[in-house]
Amino acid sequence: MKEKHTFMDVIWRVLLFLWTLTILFPLAWVFYESLKSNPEFFQDIWALPTELQWKNYTKAWNQYGFGQSLLNTLYYVGGSLVLGMFFTTLNSYALTRMEFKGRKVIWGLIMLSLFLPGVNALVPQYVVMRELELTNSLTGLILLSSLGESVFYLMLLGGFMSSLPKELEESATMDGATLFQRFWRVVVPLSTPGIVTVAVFKFLGFYNNFLGPFIYLSDPKKYPIAVQMYSANKQMEYTADWVTLFAGVTISMIPCIIIYILFQKLLMEGATMGAVKG
Template identity: 35%
Template sequence: MVVGGALMLTMLFGALIAYCLARYPFPGNRIVYYTLVAGMLFPVFLALVPLFFVVDQLGLLGTYHGLILVYAAYALPFTVFFLHAFFRTLPTAVAEAAFIDGCSHTAVFFRIMLPMARPGLVSVGIFNFLGLWNQYLLPLVLNPDPDRYVLAQGLASLAVSQGYSSDWSGLFAGLVIAILPVLVAYILFQRQIRDGLTAGAVK
């Protein structure tokens, strides 16, 4: 639930931001883009303490909603960086023809440009899914309630507890639960991942 909600927010806002930065020149365009890219270089460890207090003051500490928002913000810089280069490679003539036919900017984005960018969207969606699915540090700090543990926290707690007992079946069952969605996603979308990585590389 947490990864799915964060992934939807990240893909929606990441695609909107990347498209605007790639297609609409405006004062400060490069500043906004490089600020987002710089977010990829900022270690999450340095942001944990202020992030904890911000989430706490918003009343979202220990909630899934707070974790979804933090996950989305954490994955947004990479999404914008990836999709920005992809949107710049899409043909401009198609969008211009749609504008001539009377399409609005919103309709051109959702009905024309977004479907054309599907390989890139699938690729960055898979990468974000893997990164968020394996996230442990953020939920450890922002989700301290054992009753609301996400899967990574539950597996870590299970692994620690199994060090002092012999219930290996429970540990391996948890590992299968963690591995299975990632394996299924890769098997289903491996062609789209490969196509998406190469589609935005050349014009």
């Protein structure tokens, strides 16, 4: 039977379509501006390029350092994501699936940290990093990002794990599975949608992180993409090479688009199941 659409359904679809345009139009505008020459850009920002200037991407990659910064970002984000997700998954399991004394107190202290501004931790974190000689190091930045757990991710993944039936672990225990085997072979596979959802959020957070790398890294050759974008923007005060900057912005968007295309189904599944079960 064909579904009937009311007048309000049409209105909502039109509003959603217009909202989609407000998101996609700036991205498309940045892309076609990156294919112009600087005189064309300053003459008319709305006109299409007369000749596609693909050399802007080569210039952004080499001269403005977006190539090196993208490699730095892959190392920083990849290391932080793998190490951080391991700790987040392990902590979520311990706080939601294990029974031990003081568990509620620990949860309460973790929830209390929601009311503490993260800026307050910048000074003590910097002092610790400096004493450990981890400043101006991407590896040190990975350790800092991985060990600094987020309450939001614990709540999201913990809520997903707590909805899994306890009988599954009890059956595995009867079959002789150890605690780590129950965690790794039973809970983790069943929590894959939730883990992917948290991983995507973490990826976006690490990829767009500006303040941490800006504070701890002093060598421009180690800048990730967010700090390199800021550095290139400062150079525009002297060069006004905006079309090359737009090319760099387009390059910086590519990894996020790829991640979304690859994991959009698991991301939607994890968000939906978390909303229903959590």
